[in-house]
Amino acid sequence: MLVIGNGRMITRDAENPFIENGAVAMDGNTIVMTGTTEAVKGAYPQTEYIDAKGKIIMPAFINVHEHIYSAFARGLSINGYNPDGFLDILDGMWWTIDRHLTPEQIRYSALATYMDSIKNGVTTVFDHHASFGHITDSLFTIEDAAKELGIRTCLCYEVSDRDGKEKARESVMENARFIKHALEDESGMIAGMMGMHASFTISDETMALAAENKPGEVGYHIHVAEGIEDLHHCLKTYGKRIVDRLMDCNVLGDKTLLGHCIYVNDHEMDLIKETDTMVVHNPESNMGNACGCPPTMAIVHKGILTGLGTDGYTHDMTESYKVANVLHKHHLCDPNAAWAEVPQMLFEGNARIAGRYFKKPLGVLKKGAAADVIVVDYDPLTPMNGDNCNGHILFGMQGRDTTTTVCNGKVLMRDRVLTGIDEEAALARCREEAKKLADDINSR
Incomplete structure (x- = not known):
């Protein structure tokens, strides 16, 4: 189980599109609950918790x-x-x-x-x-x-x-x-x-x-x-x-x-x-x-x-x-x-x-959807709600503002650090292979 909470939550769920202090609970690869942080933490009090610290919680x-x-x-x-x-x-x-x-x-x-x-x-x-x-x-x-x-x-x-x-x-x-x-x-x-x-x-x-x-x-x-x-x-x-x-x-x-x-x-x-x-x-x-x-x-x-x-x-x-x-x-x-x-x-x-290719609903935070969630480091300087959140994304956010990424219920990045792979070592090998490719192309 994993709960991410204490953030302005954009759900993309038409029935409840925006929660001012929202949280999402995930059990395995599936979302089991969305709501206020108080309600979700109350329902799952002993669960691993990621504090969004007022940032944006939204579908990946x-x-x-x-x-x-x-x-x-x-x-x-x-x-x-x-x-x-x-x-x-x-x-x-x-x-x-x-x-x-x-x-x-x-x-x-x-x-x-x-x-x-x-x-x-x-x-x-x-x-x-x-x-x-x-x-x-x-x-x-x-x-x-x-x-x-x-x-x-x-x-x-x-x-x-x-x-x-x-x-x-x-x-x-x-x-x-x-x-x-x-x-x-x-x-x-x-x-x-x-x-x-x-x-x-x-x-x-x-x-x-x-x-x-x-x-x-x-x-x-x-x-x-x-x-x-x-x-x-x-x-x-x-x-x-x-x-x-x-x-x-x-x-x-x-x-x-x-x-x-x-x-x-x-x-x-x-x-x-x-x-x-x-x-x-x-x-x-x-x-x-x-x-x-x-x-x-x-x-x-x-x-x-x-x-x-x-x-x-x-x-x-x-x-x-x-x-x-x-x-x-x-x-x-x-x-x-x-x-x-x-x-x-x-x-x-x-x-x-x-x-049309994956069975679980994607791109939405609601019960039964895939547990794909991100936390974005954005603190709006103007009022934010379900009606204007797209404008905030368009003019206020960038992809690299993402601090935490969860896919299929697994934390792939936490506080901007990738999990499950040595990023520095992988990038070093990428640079080696990229140089080999460039040398090969330009030697012919």
């Missing part, structure tokens, strides 16, 4: 689109890399990195990403992995890192024909093996999807191979119209728009997650809505790659289940919240844009997306 964050394999790109300089457009960025940076990753570098990329996620209050990560130099067992390597740190994760491998048919087949089989493994797992901490890169790097033959080997219980995780080149290729090669092609290939559906969706039109949005397919918005990545601003507000207004991800650009969901808020105001020249839509994506959409 969920990130529905990450790229663990990009962890060692931070500060990396690649000889001759001078991109002229999105395709050059993909091939010159990201595909170059993933072709050179070793199994050890995959492991430490995962540890680095998950450690940073925990420090930013993120306990559930949907990752989209690529390591075309070492495909087989790469997802299992990442799973081992997740288990070591105690974080919840949904994994997939990025199927693509870009390095040939044999590696495309190997990628499909890695997904299939991991999905079957995840479906048999009873911990509630791992899930699998059939990962795909994007329409322009996947042939009809490989699409069919993926469909043949995908268990019916799961969907696809694929980048859609991230760059205009993806759309142009689909129109030229297949005579149709990307979402139409995915519809024809039976990729759409309630378990499928579409990343980006920058160059989609109203007709495609209608198809996404009609098939109950999910979308994830990654604002910083779209801006950083100069890909454009997606019609995310229109997508949300269509009633499409939409979440917020980081695409590996950061591991701080509050940072992505801030950027998405100003991006759509700026793009639409509308100061009223994104006030409601972005927090809906982050706090409701991400929880609903995760709910």
